[in-house]
Amino acid sequence: xxxxxxxxxxxxxxxxxxxxxxxxxxxxxxxxxxxxxxxxxxxxxxxxxxxxxxxxxxxxxxxxxxxxxxxxxxxxxxxxxxxxxxxxxxxxxxxxxxxxxxxxxxxxxxxxxxxxxxxxxxxxxxxxxxxxxxxxxxxxxxxxxxxxxxxxxxxxxxxxxxxxxx
Amino acid sequence: xxxxxxxxxxxxxxxxxxxxxxxxxxxxxxxxxxxxxxxxxxxxxxxxxx
Numbered sequence: 544x545x546x547x548x549x550x551x552x553x554x555x556x557x558x559x560x561x562x563x564x565x566x567x568x569x570x571x572x573x574x575x576x577x578x579x580x581x582x583x584x585x586x587x588x589x590x591x592x593x594x595x596x597x598x599x600x601x602x603x604x605x606x607x608x609x610x611x612x613x614x615x616x617x618x619x620x621x622x623x624x625x626x627x628x629x630x631x632x633x634x635x636x637x638x639x640x641x642x643x644x645x646x647x648x649x650x651x652x653x654x655x656x657x658x659x660x661x662x663x664x665x666x667x668x669x670x671x672x673x674x675x676x677x678x679x680x681x682x683x684x685x686x687x688x689x690x691x692x693x694x695x696x697x698x699x700x701x702x703x704x705x706x707x708x709x
Numbered sequence: 710x711x712x713x714x715x716x717x718x719x720x721x722x723x724x725x726x727x728x729x730x731x732x733x734x735x736x737x738x739x740x741x742x743x744x745x746x747x748x749x750x751x752x753x754x755x756x757x758x759x
Contacts (some may be wrong), residue, residue: 633732
């Protein structure tokens with residue numbers, strides 16, 4: 544397993560780390576309550592997580608397993624401090640690379656926590672936009688059924704297509 | 710992983726597109742392109758990460 548990079552807190556809302564290849568990543572968490580308006584009682588548990596490379600992304604990003612190790616470490620740190628927390632992910636699939644990103648994240652996470660967490664995924668087409676959403680929380684979460692219900696309610700009025708990407 | 714589709718004019722569609730827009734703004738903030746005050750003005754609240 545790769546060793547996470549050292550990270551530093553920047554202000555009250557950001558964490559940053561720099562890779563051996565000179566790339567700088569930023570990570571932050573946001574409130575996710577506005578995204579589940581029909582489940583306000585889950586607001587205190589739900590957070591969104593964002594990670595972003597600094598600067599231009601025109602050049603090819605080198606393969607670096609320590610990036611995955613670092614981001615996974617930060618997420619595990621979040622769950623250490625918030626054992627009943629739930630993380631919500633949203634990704635724009637317009638560049639066609641989202642499925643690859645999802646698989647990469649799942650591989651990272653399985654390496655360090657294969658049985659500790661439950662992750663649900665969904666794809667929703669909104670007009671021309673293809674949106675990937677996921678929710679992640681610990682196995683045995685006391686509100687597991689409600690979290691799943693809230694997650695499934697996103698796009699609940701949508702029509703389901705027969706295709707299956709897994 | 711099943712694919713669903715929803716109209717962009719529906720409440721769900723509007724919420725999902727807002728999620729994407731919020732994410733773009735947060736990413737711009739993380740890249741240092743905009744100030745946090747822009748997020749605040751949009752009602753996007755970041756929390757202490759760790």
